[in-house]
Amino acid sequence: MNFCKRAWLNVWAKKGRSILLILVSAAILMFVLAGLLIRSAAIKATNQAKADVGATVTLSANRQAAFKQMRKSSSSSSSTSSRPKLTLTPVKLSDATKIAKLSNVGSYNVTSTTSANAKSYDTVSTSTGMGGSNSGGPGGMKSGSSSSGDTQIDGVTATSLTSDFSDKQSKIVKGRGITASDKNTNHVVIEKELASQNNLSVGDTMTFKQTTGSKTTVKVKIVGIYKASSSSSSTAGPMSTDPSNTVYTSYTLANSIKGSKYAGTADSVTFNVTTPSKVSSVKKAGNQLISTSKYTLSTDDASYQTVKASMSSVESFANKIVWLVAIAGTIILALIVILMIRERRFEIGVLLSLGEARWKIVAQFFTEMIMVLVVALAIAGAGGKFVGNQLGSQLVSQTATTTQTTSTTSGQPGGGNQGGGQPGGQSGHTGGPGSSSNSTTKADTKLAITVSAVDLAELGGFGLAITFLSIMIASGGILRLEPRKVLIS
Amino acid sequence: MLKTKDLSYWYQDASQPLFKDVNLEFEVGQSYAILGHSGTGKTTFLSLIAGLDRPKDGEIFLGDRSLKKIGLTNYRRHDVAIVFQAYNLFTYMSPLDNLLTAMAITNAEHAGDKAYAGQILRDLGIGEDLITRNVQHLSGGQQQRVAIARTMACDAKLVVADEPTGNLDEDNTNAVIAQFQKIAHDQQKCVIIVTHEPDVAAQCDHQYRLENKQFTQLA
Ligand SMILES: Nc1ncnc2c1ncn2[C@@H]1O[C@H](COP(=O)(O)OP(=O)(O)OP(=O)(O)O)[C@@H](O)[C@H]1O
Ligand SMILES: [Mg+2]
Numbered sequence: 171m172n173f174c175k176r177a178w179l180n181v182w183a184k185k186g187r188s189i190l191l192i193l194v195s196a197a198i199l200m201f202v203l204a205g206l207l208i209r210s211a212a213i214k215a216t217n218q219a220k221a222d223v224g225a226t227v228t229l230s231a232n233r234q235a236a237f238k239q240m241r242k243s244s245s246s247s248s249s250t251s252s253r254p255k256l257t258l259t260p261v262k263l264s265d266a267t268k269i270a271k272l273s274n275v276g277s278y279n280v281t282s283t284t285s286a287n288a289k290s291y292d293t294v295s296t297s298t299g300m301g302g303s304n305s306g307g308p309g310g311m312k313s314g315s316s317s318s319g320d321t322q323i324d325g326v327t328a329t330s331l332t333s334d335f336s337d338k339q340s341k342i343v344k345g346r347g348i349t350a351s352d353k354n355t356n357h358v359v360i361e362k363e364l365a366s367q368n369n370l371s372v373g374d375t376m377t378f379k380q381t382t383g384s385k386t387t388v389k390v391k392i393v394g395i396y397k398a399s400s401s402s403s404s405t406a407g408p409m410s411t412d413p414s415n416t417v418y419t420s421y422t423l424a425n426s427i428k429g430s431k432y433a434g435t436a437d438s439v440t441f442n443v444t445t446p447s448k449v450s451s452v453k454k455a456g457n458q459l460i461s462t463s464k465y466t467l468s469t470d471d472a473s474y475q476t477v478k479a480s481m482s483s484v485e486s487f488a489n490k491i492v493w494l495v496a497i498a499g500t501i502i503l504a505l506i507v508i509l510m511i512r513e514r515r516f517e518i519g520v521l522l523s524l525g526e527a528r529w530k531i532v533a534q535f536f537t538e539m540i541m542v543l544v545v546a547l548a549i550a551g552a553g554g555k556f557v558g559n560q561l562g563s564q565l566v567s568q569t570a571t572t573t574q575t576t577s578t579t580s581g582q583p584g585g586g587n588q589g590g591g592q593p594g595g596q597s598g599h600t601g602g603p604g605s606s607s608n609s610t611t612k613a614d615t616k617l618a619i620t621v622s623a624v625d626l627a628e629l630g631g632f633g634l635a636i637t638f639l640s641i642m643i644a645s646g647g648i649l650r651l652e653p654r655k656v657l658i659s
Numbered sequence: 660m661l662k663t664k665d666l667s668y669w670y671q672d673a674s675q676p677l678f679k680d681v682n683l684e685f686e687v688g689q690s691y692a693i694l695g696h697s698g699t700g701k702t703t704f705l706s707l708i709a710g711l712d713r714p715k716d717g718e719i720f721l722g723d724r725s726l727k728k729i730g731l732t733n734y735r736r737h738d739v740a741i742v743f744q745a746y747n748l749f750t751y752m753s754p755l756d757n758l759l760t761a762m763a764i765t766n767a768e769h770a771g772d773k774a775y776a777g778q779i780l781r782d783l784g785i786g787e788d789l790i791t792r793n794v795q796h797l798s799g800g801q802q803q804r805v806a807i808a809r810t811m812a813c814d815a816k817l818v819v820a821d822e823p824t825g826n827l828d829e830d831n832t833n834a835v836i837a838q839f840q841k842i843a844h845d846q847q848k849c850v851i852i853v854t855h856e857p858d859v860a861a862q863c864d865h866q867y868r869l870e871n872k873q874f875t876q877l878a
Contacts (some may be wrong), residue, residue, distance in 0.1 A: 172763040176749070183751035183793065516746035523711065523743075524737025524764045653735075654711040 173530045177537035187510075195539075196553065197548035198499035199635065203554030203621070203629045205491030210625060211483040225446035225471030227275075227453055229266060230438035231258040232466040250272045259464040260435035269441060269467075276442040279331035282421040283437050284428045284636060286378035289387055291368040293320045294361075294414040310318035319381040322416045325424025329359060329396070331440075332418075338399075345372035345394030352393070352420040359394040363414035371395070383429050390419065446474040496632055504640035511535065511644050515651060522645060522653035532645045539637045547630055554629070555621050660722065660849050661708060661817055663684040667702055667716035677703055678872045680717065687816055690843040690850040692860035694877075695869035701853045702821055704869065708851065709741050709819045710734040721817075734766050740810035740819035745799075747806035753791045754780055754805045758812045765813045767870045779808045783838060800831030807838050811846065818842055820852045824859055 181188045240256050263280065270278050326332055329347035334340040348359055360370065370376060370392060378388045398413050425432040441456075443449050449471045456467045513516075521531050663683045669676035677700030685691055695701045706712045708719060710731045719726045726734050727788040735741075748757050762769060769775040778788050783804045785797075794802060803823060810818045820839070824832040836852075836859055843850040843864070852863060860866045867875040 172760065175763075176752075176760060177751075179756060180751045448700040453687055517749055520743075520747060520749065521764070523709070523741045524735070524761055525732050526764045527732065652712065 173534035174537050177534045177541065180534075181538050181541050185432070191506070191539075191542045192545045192549070195220060195503065195542055195637075196549040198503065199543075199546055199629060200553045200557055201495040201548035202492055202499065202632050202636075203550050203625065204557040205488050205495060206625055206628055206632075207554060207621065209488035209492065209642075210622075211484055212481050212488055215481055215484075225443045225449045225469065225474045226440050227269075227443055227449060227456060228438050228440045229261050229269060229456070229460065229465060231261065232462065232464055234466070235256065235463050240404070255519065260432060260437065261439055261465060262420065263434050263436060263439070264625065265460050265465065266436070266439040266441075268459045269439070272447045272452055272459075274443055274448040274452050276444040277331060278327070278439055278441040279438065280325070280327045280421040280436045280437050281332075282325035282424040282428070282432070282435070284323045284325070284424050285381060286323055286328050286382055286388065286427055287319040288321050289379045290375075290377040291364070291370065292413045294363045294367055319378070321378060323378075323424050323427060324416055325421035325436075326418060327353075327421060328420050330395075331530075335396075340396050342394050342397045343397045345392070346659050347394055347396070348418050348420055354422045355420060356388070356390045356423055357420065358390045358423075359396055359418040360392055361414040361416060362395055362397045363412075364397045364417075367443040378427070380427055380429075388423075388427055390417075390423070390512050401648050443471075446471050448476075477653050492632075496636060500636045500639045500643075503636055504643040507539070507640045507644040507648070508647065511647060518648055518651055519653050519655060522651070528649055531648055532641060535645065535648075536637070537642045539641060540634075543630075543637055544631045547626065547633060550629065551621055551626055563564070660687045662720040663708070663717065664720065665717035666704075666707065666714050666719065668700065668707060668714055676715070676872060678869065678874070683867070683872055683874055685817075685849050685851060687849045688843060688847045689865060690852065690863040691865045691867065692863035693851065693853045693867050693869060693874075694855065694857065694860050697855065699816060699869045701869055702769070703852070705819050705821050705853050708817075709739050710739070711741075715827070737818045738804055739814050739819060740765075740813050740815040742806045742810060742823045744822040744825045747809075748794045748802055750793075751797050752794060754794055754797070754808070755790045756822055757794060758809050761809045762812050765815065767813045769812065776808075776812050779811050780805065783808045783811075784834070799826045800828070800834070803827060803831070803835055806844070811838075811842055816848050818848050818850045820850070822854055823852060824854065824856065832856075832859060834863075839863075862873060 236256055265282065266278060269275065324332075326348055328349045329340075329342070330349075332340075335342075335347065342359070343362060345359070347519050348357065358376075360376075365371065368376070372392055372394060374392050375389055376392065378390070380386050380388065396418070398416070421436055422433075425435060438509050441452070443452050449469045453467045453469050460467070518531055522528070661684070663681050665677045666681040666683075667676050670837070681704075693701050703712075707714050710726055713727075713731070721729060721734070721738055729738070748754075749760060754762065755773065755776055758780065759771065759773065761767075762776065763771065777790055781787070785801060785804060785808065789797060789801065794805060797805065803826070807823070818839070824835050824838075827835060839850050839852060839860055840862065842848050850863075852859070854860055860877075866876045
């Protein structure tokens, strides 16, 4: 191709001009690259965060339907003597196993919460002096048939699956946590305060007394001691007892303390959704499997949404940079190219007088710019990482503050256990959407800026498009130039 | 070889045509000089027979084919070689590359033949040391000789030149005109030179004067 040779001869002979062009192009490409890098880092971080924060679907009794049912029965019965009764149907574990088999559902945690009274030990009384140790919870509108014990018993599948432990609000300090293998055992994990106050350690036994029914004594074995951080106590909200009085057991033990009719049930089952964006489809599929009049599936993807929102703002900002720089770069480069081409009108005239095709003249200029672009690309690749890092860290420090603000506010409504407590008190700790977002989102807003081959290819594409557009804009003059003009001037 | 038939040209904003119903014939192996006062339309006429512009009226024939039929780009590529008063060369190339580029574009018989192009340049007095130097480092006369060498290296049978000696001193002028004569006689091409210098015109085989919109042959 003769025009390629001409292009090369021109670029080589006019080194000074070529170097200037390379520098201008490199500067433009550097900014485009910075934008691309931030954008791809934001996408990567978002995906990472999405995978990390996770989202959950919780199966529990349909409280709203139960209330409705209660109101209906109270209004229909003419006599006011019978007290309206709120009947909550405990979740059946057979339903839970069905839901667990749905796609996108990972592990699940069964929660069965109840309370018992201390027998062989003393409970920890709240330092703020909210009533004595045995005062029992004020517990809102409790159904009168049951009384609440001073020790809260959280029956779970595994402690590691609870939000308190996964968020590191609570930590095992001695022994081990409750695991799936503790099913049908009397193993418990107690809080450090409670342990030290009663001189209990791993391997010791302790006894509770049931709050209802036959009020039998239950003997349990301590397999681990955990430490609850002070912040977790705040989420406990209006609960009566000190958070140190929470004892973790397998849900089977909690069920048996509740009473024999609670076997194979749970207060709620929380499913981890492996792909957070699929939360609603999991909920939809799950609803097909359960009786929605008795049970409800509630979703919690607040932290996922928080991460998504903050990252998408970074992403859209990066997108704006990319396009803004690309447009500005095209304009700048086009102006330079137009000036250059005007200067070369004699050369164009000679080419035309030799019978050269106009498109080949345009192709020559394009080839010259491509040569410039290749060198500029290499420079931009090296420099863009630097610019991207600067911009990236600037951005992150901004978004990190935003994220934190959002997560604090979203953490507030935690622990709201509206309405009557179930026998044994369904504690607030299952509620609290967003309470888990605090620790996760902060870690995920780091932007890893690396220049990959894909980034460079994308940058090359942008450079090509910018160059192509510039030449096209500038060559309007070439295509209109009459060769006679060279002769007359 | 080249024939104009009732050729007329006027500029859009002019009230009068520059020339009207011009009928001329140019043959290979001959050189022609076109004289005339400034502004009479010599360059305009040349641009028409060089295929750089279209006549307003009338036609130009190369052999028996009209330029319209051949197509102007095609005509410029294969049938005509042009020497301007200045700015003839690619400034970012050596004399040799200028010739090779023109030969490649016009698809000349000797395209790519460096030795052939080098020989033509040497024949025109462009020494070995100048052949690969950037043309911007050559004198005006040397540059004009390179432009003439270019027309010799290409196959076009028609060579037109607009004041090719306008910027040259007497010695260079004579050398350049001698080269044009060689092109006409030795290479059997048709050479048409526009000039306002009677001395230059006198060295050509035929002389025409453009006056009052018409070409008249001088004795
Ligand atoms: N693009 C144009 N538009 C209008 N008029 C033009 C244009 N180009 C040239 N002219 C006019 O046409 C006339 C002929 O111009 P041309 O360049 O052909 O003259 P010339 O004989 O070559 O003159 P010179 O000896 O000075 O080179 C002049 O009067 C000029 O002003
Ligand atoms: Mg003229």
